[in-house]
Amino acid sequence: MTGTDMTGTDAAGAETADAPSSTSSKPEYRSPWSPDRTELATILDGEPRYRVDQLWEGLYSQDRPPEEQSNLPKQLKARLASQFRPALESAAEQQSDGGDTMKWLWRLPDGVEIETVLMHYANRSTVCISSQAGCAMGCGFCATGQAGYTRNLSVGEMIEQVVLARRAATPRRLSNVVFMGMGEPMANYDRVIETLHRLIVDVGIGARHLTVSTVGLVPQMLRFAEENLQVGLALSLHAANDELRSELIPINRANPIDDLVAACQLFRERTGRRVSLEWAMIDGVNDRPQDADELATVATNARAHVNLIPLNPTPGWPTVGSSPDRIRDFVSNLRRRGVNATVRANRGTDIAAACGQLAGRSDTKDQATNGPTATTVALKKSGTSRDKIT
């Protein structure tokens, strides 16, 4: 990021990948996790060379901001503090599943709020991070989508979510990162790609332990396939015919299922990895035998894996997820047709762990009477947990 000033704009005033793109006031400081090592060395010009190693070690091995690094001299801390401040201030924290699921609502320096969820499993710990404050995709089922778009997150703001989650996970090892929180990662494409590279190289998380989700922005999916990254791609499908999918996910009108299938095929060809098709199981909406048939056709053509997401009932919401019997029949149907399908564990439903739910709680009124339709309410919960169990 050499050449980037504190407002995150370059000399021409254009936004850089590290800068949050804001339509309102810009943060005054950058996250300490914004600069890469080359920029940090430039910033520390004039200091003994070992200071760069010390600071880097503190940021990425101890997951501590400069002000918490006891081996840095006061004068250097003050110098760094004039440019860098942690971006994430805790506005709310909740735990569930006996402490195995933790959710943060963070307030950023310009006042916008985002969410991060940490989930511990027997063999791994996964953090689900936000890529945007709000979202412009307008999916009717999603609390974030209903709240609208505010701005893209910067690289530093995304990395900071991972670093703070890793710190909170200790002594467990944070093993996986999924871009499935607030926002559409593919709509913040350049920053997300840079963040992926930084997570691999600087934070030390293997590419195969990173997953980016999308509701299906085809041009970006095609670019992503050509990035030469071994990062996973998850497509939130939820409906396998264009009529229903366009009702649930408006951008499907411009990115129809045939084009999504072609993008999934390209991803498979270029990376050798299958796309994961995410499918929230909604009673009577997309869990019928004909839905399984349609999904099986799409999954086979896309050469994709299917990840089924059971929905827990939520008091006050009119729609329930599919019954366990219905889910069993559905997955059997898919497997009979040769589709590789798994069922995901739901996590954190009692703390509103789906994207946008915690932020929405502070200002959402009576959603049961004023909120979305039955279909959209059920799907809203589809972000509850992002890892599969079978």
Ligand code: SF4
């Ligand atoms: S489901 Fe994802 S893409 Fe759709 S509005 Fe919500 S955050 Fe945006």
